[in-house]
Amino acid sequence: MSKINKAIYEIHEMDEMADKNTNINRIHPLVKLILTVVYITCVVSFDKYDIFGLLPMLLYPLIIFNLAEISIKSCFKKLRVVLPLVCFVGLFNPLFDHTPLLHIGGVVITGGVISMLTLVIKGIYTLVATYLLVATTGIEKICYALRLLHIPGIIVTQILLVYRYITLLMGEANAVIEAYSMRAPNQKGVKYKIWGSLIGQLLLRSIDRAENIFDSMLLRGFNGEFYYSDRRRCTQTDYIYLFLWLGIIVGLRIVNIAGIIAVLL
Structure with a gap:
């Protein structure tokens, strides 16, 4: 199976996960969208040196993974392309920030190392929360939730169409590459000299x-406006789920859980 076919398969696998009949999948999409935005906002708001304060925020994705019956391994497998970019963001922090913050066994850990690890953790939390939103909701329901928030229809339509037909574009690209490989069976890959013509054919x-x-x-x-099949209103269960998680997420952000555990120990 080619890389493009694997990517198409993973997109369809995400849609299948969103169609599962779990308790999380049945929650209203607007509730899950609001919680994801609040969670990402709280994660990003941590100080660049507050690495221990970030650790309790792992509670939210871990519980969602369990309730939605989603494999953590499959999550990181699908995010394998983006995760290195997230890790690269703070790679140069240790070179510019030499402020000593921790001493562990005679080893001095600088502020650059702490800020780098904090950025990596923030990026991973953000990507995982977004992945869980898509995997438990589906793009159509997410777009419906965006329209409930009065996001302009033209923007929501673009998001929906790009996601829905990205597999068609990838299929066309795969057909072009297979046609080229049949005409050059003994050649590995595509020569860079004809990249322009192949991209032009793909565009046409x-x-x-x-x-x-x-x-x-x-x-x-x-x-100009799509009809969304799931147009139900929020139920009592949805409101309970929303306010319960809002209390937990905001509480984890305000209360220094790591500091309390350190004092107790």
Whole structure:
């Protein structure tokens, strides 16, 4: 299986996870979207040296992984391309910040190392929370929640169409690459000299496909706004879930759990 086919398979696997009938999947999408935004905001708001304060924030994704029956291994497997970029963000912090903060066994740990680890943890928490939102909700329900928040329809439509038809674009790219490999069976990869022509062919094929899709949408009565199948209102369970997690997330942000445990120990 080629890398493009593997990527297409992983996207379809995400959609299948979102269609599961678990307790988390049944929660209203607006509630899960609000909680994700609040969680990411709280995680990002920690000081660059407060690495121990970030550790209790792991509670939220761990519980969601368990309730949604999602494998942590599969999560990091799907995020394998983005995670190195997150780790690269704070890579140069130790070179510029030499302030000594910790002494462990005679080893001095500088502020640059602490801030680098803090940035990495923040990035991982943010990516995992976003992944859990998509894996337990689905892009269509997320777009419906965005419309409930009065996000402009043109933006929501772009998000929905890009996600929905990215697999078609990847399929077209895979067809172009397979056609090239059949004409050059003994060659590994694609020569850089013809990258431009292949990308141009892919662009033309994508434009033709986009025009066909748009014509089909117009024939089905599309007027700039999608009809979302799940338009239910929030129930009592949704409100309980929302306020319970809001209390836990905000409490973990305000209360220094790590400091309390250190004092007790």
